[in-house]
Amino acid sequence: MRIGTLAAAAGLSAKTIRFYEQAGLLPAPPRTAAGYRDYPAEAADRLAFIRDAAAAGLSLAEIRGVLTIRDARQPPCRHVTTLIETHLEHVEQRIADLLITRTALQGLHRRARAVDPADCGPEGICRILTTTA
Amino acid sequence: MRIGTLAAAAGLSAKTIRFYEQAGLLPAPPRTAAGYRDYPAEAADRLAFIRDAAAAGLSLAEIRGVLTIRDARQPPCRHVTTLIETHLEHVEQRIADLLITRTALQGLHRRARAVDPADCGPEGICRILTTTA
DNA sequence: GTAAACCTTCCAGCGTGCTGGAAGGTCAAG
DNA sequence: CTTGACCTTCCAGCACGCTGGAAGGTTTAC
Structure with a gap:
């Protein structure tokens, strides 16, 4: 092939x-x-x-890690378990980060709908984002 | 300054x-x-x-978009709202993807704990992962 | 007066995941 | 035999969001 x-x-x-x-x-x-x-x-x-x-x-590095151990044809089950745990931690951390981001965005969105565009003022900074620090 | x-x-x-x-x-x-x-x-x-x-x-490109409109002295509220909505969709999609990945990894992890290391066999590919590929 | 801390520009690269192109060799069809 | 599709290698660069370093000029503190 x-x-x-x-x-x-x-x-x-x-x-x-x-x-x-x-x-x-x-x-x-x-x-x-x-x-x-x-x-x-x-x-x-x-x-x-x-x-x-x-x-x-999964990043290519993570995939490579899984494949490398699989290819070693040794039974490193404990290693694999550890690897999986590590991947799981990374994934859960990313999910947690994204949930925080999502919450922030939802807050912004709520505010955005509440703000009257005419309110932004000619020189003013858009309130939707500036009040969010 | x-x-x-x-x-x-x-x-x-x-x-x-x-x-x-x-x-x-x-x-x-x-x-x-x-x-x-x-x-x-x-x-x-x-x-x-x-x-x-x-x-x-928000990416720098997105922020630049907001600032450009703001600098043009137009109210960017609607633009910002749209931007937030789009970004929110992306984030939610990403979260959904990661939740799927997490579920897969958790299944892998359960299987890893259930497998007796001696079971992997001298020439076999580790079972934890091969059943996933 | 001198040394350190600051500023300037420009060029270079990190890491991720590819993608494009040049220059050349090979294979299958008409 | 020729055309065109396929393959090879290598070198380059895309976007992203910076960060580092070199080589120089300036300001500040003692």
């Missing part, structure tokens, strides 16, 4: 696949006599995993 | 203030005879506005 076929199958560009290889997310595949990358079918699964994990918001 | 004083007042670095000027968020102030930036007191208000809007998660 050449890179273009794999790219089409995974819904990514060939460029992105080479980038993932370079970034250590996808192992370098064997090459044809002409030097073309020749992927096994499993590569599509791996790329699908990467794509989904990335879509879910 | 020189840049260092303003920076201290606004809780930003002098570098950041120069960057904001370069980015079109802060107008270029008059200069002293020696070429030093000499800010009026209002600059601190403007920077506070920028800081607060950024803290609420």
Whole structure:
């Protein structure tokens, strides 16, 4: 399977696949006599995993961490558990941050609807945002 | 008011203030005879506005949009309201994505605790993760 | 008078996740 | 045989929001 076929199958560009290889997310595949990358079918699964994990918001570094340990073929279950816990903490922290942001935005939005545009004044700073510090 | 004083007042670095000027968020102030930036007191208000809007998660481009309209002496309230609504949607989408990720990680974590490390087998791929890929 | 703390400009890079282009080699169809 | 689609490598840059450093000029404090 050449890179273009794999790219089409995974819904990514060939460029992105080479980038993932370079970034250590996808192992370098064997090459044809002409030097073309020749992927096994499993590569599509791996790329699908990467794509989904990335879509879910994991950074490539996080995904790489999961894949690296998986690829080690050792049973480092405790390591994996720790890794998962760490990822979970990061995700929960991000959620917490975003909830704070959301609350702030909802406050701004409430105020925005309450303010009469004519009220902003010719020189005044828009009240919606300035009162929010 | 020189840049260092303003920076201290606004809780930003002098570098950041120069960057904001370069980015079109802060107008270029008059200069002293020696070429030093000499800010009026209002600059601190403007920077506070920028800081607060950024803290609420608006991008510098979005803030610039608000400021540009404000500087044109038009009431930006409706624009700001729309901006907030759009941004709120993005944040909520992001939160929803992260909640899905969190659920997935929690499931992984439960499975990790349930698996006996000896169970992973010498040649098998660790089960915790493979069932997820 | 001198040393430190400040200011100026410009150029460079961080990290993230790609994307584009140039210059060249290879493969399949007509 | 030629055309065009595909592949290779490498180098470059996008956006984002700064941050650091070099090389110089100025102001302030002792």
